[in-house]
Amino acid sequence: MATLQTIRSKGPLLVVVIGLALFAFIAGDAWKVLQPHQGKQDVGEVNGKTLTAQEYQKMVDEYAEVIKLTQGVNSLNDDQLTQVKDQVWQSYVNNQLIEAEAAKLGLTVSKAELQAIIDEGTHPLLMQTPFRNPQTGAFDKDMLKKFLVDYANLSSSQMPAQYVEYYQKMGAFWNFIEKTLAQSALAEKYQNLMAKSLISNPVSAEDAFASRTEQTDVILAAVPYNSISDSTITVSNEDIKELYSKRKATFEQPIETRNIKFIDVLVTPSDADRQEVLNEVTEYANQLGDVADMSTFIRSTGSVVPFSEVVVNKTVLPNDIAARLDSVSMNEVYGPYYNQADDSYNAFRILSKQTAPDSIQYRQIQVYADTEAKTKTLADSIFTALKGGADFAEVAKKYGQTGESTWLTARNYEGAALDADNAKYINTLINSDVKALSNLSIGQANVILQVMNKKAMANKYKVAVIKRPVEFSKETYNKAYNEFSQFVAQNTTLDQIEANAEENGYRLLERADFRSAEHQVGGVKGTREALKWIFAAKEGEVSPLYECGENDHLMVVALEKINPAGYRNINLVADMLRSEIIKNKKAEKIMAELKGADINAAKNFANAVSDSVKHITFAAPAYVSITRASEPALGAYASKTEVNKTTAPIKGNAGVYVMQVINKEKSTETFDAKTEENNLSNMSGRYASSFVNDLYKKANVKDDRYLYF
Numbered sequence: 001m002a003t004l005q006t007i008r009s010k011g012p013l014l015v016v017v018i019g020l021a022l023f024a025f026i027a028g029d030a031w032k033v034l035q036p037h038q039g040k041q042d043v044g045e046v047n048g049k050t051l052t053a054q055e056y057q058k059m060v061d062e063y064a065e066v067i068k069l070t071q072g073v074n075s076l077n078d079d080q081l082t083q084v085k086d087q088v089w090q091s092y093v094n095n096q097l098i099e100a101e102a103a104k105l106g107l108t109v110s111k112a113e114l115q116a117i118i119d120e121g122t123h124p125l126l127m128q129t130p131f132r133n134p135q136t137g138a139f140d141k142d143m144l145k146k147f148l149v150d151y152a153n154l155s156s157s158q159m160p161a162q163y164v165e166y167y168q169k170m171g172a173f174w175n176f177i178e179k180t181l182a183q184s185a186l187a188e189k190y191q192n193l194m195a196k197s198l199i200s201n202p203v204s205a206e207d208a209f210a211s212r213t214e215q216t217d218v219i220l221a222a223v224p225y226n227s228i229s230d231s232t233i234t235v236s237n238e239d240i241k242e243l244y245s246k247r248k249a250t251f252e253q254p255i256e257t258r259n260i261k262f263i264d265v266l267v268t269p270s271d272a273d274r275q276e277v278l279n280e281v282t283e284y285a286n287q288l289g290d291v292a293d294m295s296t297f298i299r300s301t302g303s304v305v306p307f308s309e310v311v312v313n314k315t316v317l318p319n320d321i322a323a324r325l326d327s328v329s330m331n332e333v334y335g336p337y338y339n340q341a342d343d344s345y346n347a348f349r350i351l352s353k354q355t356a357p358d359s360i361q362y363r364q365i366q367v368y369a370d371t372e373a374k375t376k377t378l379a380d381s382i383f384t385a386l387k388g389g390a391d392f393a394e395v396a397k398k399y400g401q402t403g404e405s406t407w408l409t410a411r412n413y414e415g416a417a418l419d420a421d422n423a424k425y426i427n428t429l430i431n432s433d434v435k436a437l438s439n440l441s442i443g444q445a446n447v448i449l450q451v452m453n454k455k456a457m458a459n460k461y462k463v464a465v466i467k468r469p470v471e472f473s474k475e476t477y478n479k480a481y482n483e484f485s486q487f488v489a490q491n492t493t494l495d496q497i498e499a500n501a502e503e504n505g506y507r508l509l510e511r512a513d514f515r516s517a518e519h520q521v522g523g524v525k526g527t528r529e530a531l532k533w534i535f536a537a538k539e540g541e542v543s544p545l546y547e548c549g550e551n552d553h554l555m556v557v558a559l560e561k562i563n564p565a566g567y568r569n570i571n572l573v574a575d576m577l578r579s580e581i582i583k584n585k586k587a588e589k590i591m592a593e594l595k596g597a598d599i600n601a602a603k604n605f606a607n608a609v610s611d612s613v614k615h616i617t618f619a620a621p622a623y624v625s626i627t628r629a630s631e632p633a634l635g636a637y638a639s640k641t642e643v644n645k646t647t648a649p650i651k652g653n654a655g656v657y658v659m660q661v662i663n664k665e666k667s668t669e670t671f672d673a674k675t676e677e678n679n680l681s682n683m684s685g686r687y688a689s690s691f692v693n694d695l696y697k698k699a700n701v702k703d704d705r706y707l708y709f
Contacts, residue, residue, distance in 0.1 A: 043709070044089070045702040046096040053708045059088050060709075066176050069169065070128055082519055085709055091183075097695040098187050105193070109185045117181055118144070125181055129174070148174070194691050198684035205676035211618035216638040217663040219612045221599060222627050224655040225586045227607035233582045243577050244570045251568040254697060257513040258534055259561040261494065263506045264522050265554040267480045269472040277470050278345050281336040284466050285347035288333045294351070294464050303466045304344075309423040311356050311430070311460035312414040321348055321465055335466070344469045351462045358456035360429045363405040365396045367446040379446030383439040392450060405452045425449075472552070481547075484554045488545045494558040497542065513563060516706040524553050531706050534559060590656040591649040599646050602658035612662075629654035 041053040064076060064084050076084065102108070117123055121139035131144040151171050154164065244251075269277075284301045291297045298307040305318060314322040320339040328334045328350055335347030367379040382395060396403025413426050421442045428438050429451060438449045487504050491497045501508040509522060516535050521527040526548040533543045534557060543557040563572070570577075594602055603610045611626040618639040621632035631652045641647050641661045650657045 041708065043703075043705045043707070044093075045700070046093055047100050047699045049096065051092065056088070056092075056705070056709075059092065060085055062172070062176055063088050065169065066173060069173050078525060085705070086517070089703065089705060093696070093699075093701055094187070094692055095183050097692060097699055098183075098190050100699075101695065102186055102190055105190075107186065107189050107193070109182045109189070113185060114178070114182055117185060123181060123184075125177060125184065129177060130170075144174070191691070195681070195684050198681075198687065200677040200680035200684070202673055202677070204680060205673050206671070208619070208680055209671050209676050211639070213617075213667040213669050214639065215615045215617055215665055215667065216641075216661055217612070217614045218616060218634075218638055218659045218661050219599060219610065220624070220634075220657050220659040221602035221605065221608045221610045222624065222652075222655045222657045223590045223594070223602075223605055223608050224627055225583055225590075227655075228586050228589070230582055233585050235578050235581050235585075239581050240570065240574055240577050243581055244573065247577070248567055251573055253563060253565055253568050255515060255703070256535075256565050257515050257563045258559060259510070259512045259563065260514050260521075260534055260557055261497070261508055261510045261560055262522060262555060262557040263484075263497070263501060263508055264524060265480060265484050265506065266549070267472050267477050267552045267554065269470045270476045273473045273476055274470050276473065277468050278336065278338075281345040281347055281466055281468050285333055285336050288347060288349050288464060288466065289331070291464075298464055298466065301466045302468060304469060305465040305467045306417050307464055308414075308418060308462070309420075310413060310418060310426050311352065311354055311462045313358070313410060313458060313460055316414045317461075317463060317465065318342070318467060320346065321463065321467075324348075325350065325461060325463070342467075342469060344467050346465070346467050348463055348465045351464060353459060353461050355457050356430050356460045357454035358410045358458055359454070360408045360451060361405050361453035361455075362408065362429055362449055362451045363392060363396075363403055364450070365392075365399060365401055365403060365448040367399070367448065368444070372444060375444065375446055376441070379439055379441075379448065383437065383448055386437055386448065386450075477551075481554060484556075485545055488542075488556050492542055494540055494542060494560065497556070497558055510560070517703055519706070521548075521555065521557060524549050524555065526550070526553075527555065528706065528709075530555060530557050533557065535706065587651045587656055591651060594649040594656060594658060597649075597658060599658060599660040602649075624652075624654070624657075627652075627654040631657070634659065 042050045043053050043056045044051045064081065067076060067080070067084060068074065118126070119141055121141055126139040129139070129144075131140055131147065132138060133140045133143070147170065151167050154167050280301075287297070295307045295309065298305075305321075314325050317325075318339075320341065324334060328348075330350055330353065333347060333349045336345050337347070338345055365382060367375055367382060369375040369378050382399075385395060386392060393403040408426075408429060413422070418426070425440060425442060425447070428440055428449060432438055432449070432451045434451050434454060436451060440447045440449060484506075487500075487506065491500050498508060511522070514521075514534065516531065519528075519531070521530045521534070527546065530543060530546045530548065537543070537559040539559055539562055541559050543559075546555045546557075547553070548555055563569075594605060597605065602608060609626045611624065613622055613624060613634070616622045616635050616638045618635045620635065621630045622634040622638070623630050624634070629652065631654070633650055633652055634657060637647045637650055637659060638661060641659070643661050643664055646660045647658060650659065
């Protein structure tokens with residue numbers, strides 16, 4: 001119990017209000033229960049090892065709970081859940097790749113090594129836990145040990161249910177941290193092994209230092225490629241085939257992709273829909289001045305801003321409401337009015353305004369007995385003792401709590417949906433005098449509260465807000481659906497859709513190299529069925545009509561082309577190759593004409609431009625403002641050309657260059673062989689981290705998550 005109180009009062013991940021963010025596993029936040037799918041329920045495969053949908057779901061749930069715990073939230077939105085799923089998959093794949101290689105080499109992470117990492121306490125992952133010293137912010141291994149001892153001796157029959165639930169969640173959280181630490185340590189071992197195979201030496205250290213500190217100033221003339229018309233350059237099929245053969249390795253495609261064309265119809269409100277919302281908000285605004293139960297009334301209006309019984313900063317309210325508060329009288333009903341920013345009709349009434357703290361320091365004793373009556377009797381006894389002068393901390397310890405004070409900030413509760421007990425709890429803290437004691441009945445327990453300090457007093461408001469976004473009606477949706485459904489029924493081939501979409505008021509969109517891991521078609525939510533269709537369809541097929549988005553999109557998809565895994569077909573990259581060949585032929589032509597020219601002759605060449613560039617080094621590409629291009633080749637030529645000498649024509653990214661070196665100098669930095677060698681070793685380590693890409697290519701990774709998630 002003592003450890004729980006310490007964590008609750010000091011841990012930054014924990015919320016101080018009873019029932020306010022106990023980090024419950026909320027079934028509604030999880031993804032839909034997996035339904036039986038024809039065949040195997042495997043979501044992926046790495047090195048021949050399959051991952052079932054159930055195993056993947058378990059990992060996703062585990063990581064989702066960690067995210068909710070660390071962020072102090074009770075649920076994740078759709079975008080966050082999608083990100084969690086991708087992170088879990090990527091982590092699983094990387095761990096499988098590394099574990100397979102580590103097993104071949106005999107690399108392991110022992111329990112002793114893992115404990116050493118925990119004892120050292122400097123790993124970034126440990127800093128994301130609540131087991132931190134409240135004074136220094138550093139990881140506190142003793143705090144962790146105490147929690148683990150208390151958790152091992154947890155007696156669910158002698159503790160309130162919320163305490164037991166909290167301990168269980170913290171236990172699961174630590175298990176995740178411990179497992180991730182072990183995986184991270186194994187990956188670091190393997191990466192270090194790769195990095196150590198790339199060693200530095202004194203010669204390379206000197207060369208790296210010179211390339212970074214020796215600077216060259218030049219004057220140059222450039223003939224841009226765009227000074228020659230593309231139409232004057234002939235590119236044959238043989239030219240394209242030859243360059244494709246040289247560059248083929250760069251066109252490898254590790255996974256199958258598909259080229260699609262689709263129509264996405266966004267259903268929008270009609271003028272009649274807008275008028276209907278305005279009429280409803282007007283009616284509600286007329287009633288807003290005389291309401292007994294404001295919370296129930298605001299809920300009945302369909303407002304997207306819930307009513308709070310707790311005063312809040314104006315910054316918590318929507319911007320259009322906050323901007324009008326100071327110009328509206330107390331209890332005056334303002335509105336209805338239209339807000340273009342969120343396409344809504346609005347009305348509001350200020351119920352109260354007061355000066356309240358943004359930070360409250362308080363301490364508490366939670367009282368819980370077998371029955372409600374016994375709880376009340378015990379709480380009254382404790383309250384009376386404290387009022388009579390009993391020491392708060394000593395009384396708290398008697399009931400397994402520390403009685404230490406903690407701070408509650410407005411951001412912990414402002415903007416949150418608070419139930420009656422939470423609102424009562426917070427209002428008591430806000431309105432109590434410093435040092436005053438309160439005895440609150442909260443659910444089946446009682447809480448003895450004492451406010452110790454208040455800071456950052458600010459003007460705060462209790463506002464009843466009616467905010468109704470303009471939404472389309474059922475009639476409007478049906479009209480859009482029927483019209484689009486008729487179009488889809490009459491245009492059953494890709495050719496027909498391409499020919500008739502614009503005439504019927506629809507825009508045909510296209511997307512090349514669409515991947516199954518993208519989750520959404522055209523960035524529209526709720527398109528998983530369309531995605532599944534895309535990767536089951538044949539070229540030229542047209543999908544059925546899909547209702548998607550947030551029930552506000554209609555979509556039809558046509559599969560144009562399947563791009564299988566392997567090397568991309570030459571026809572798909574021909575345009576890119578042709579552009580490169582044109583540039584190369586322009587470079588050859590210009591270089592031949594500039595051959596033997598000095599800097600003055602190069603400046604006078606047709607279409608030439610000139611400039612001076614200072615401080616060119618071998619280590620970094622030079623930026624040439626007259627061609628607006630980064631040119632790595634110039635650094636190499638500048639470093640090897642003597643002062644007052646002119647280079648031969650140089651092929652660059654944006655044109656052909658002729659340079660004359662006018663000055664060379666070295667920086668004042670002193671050469672330190674050890675430092676340079678360390679820098680090279682660190683660079684090698686970064687290069688070594690790319691080994692996962694090579695392992696991925698060999699592991700025959702299959703990602704079929706789109707079939708289930």
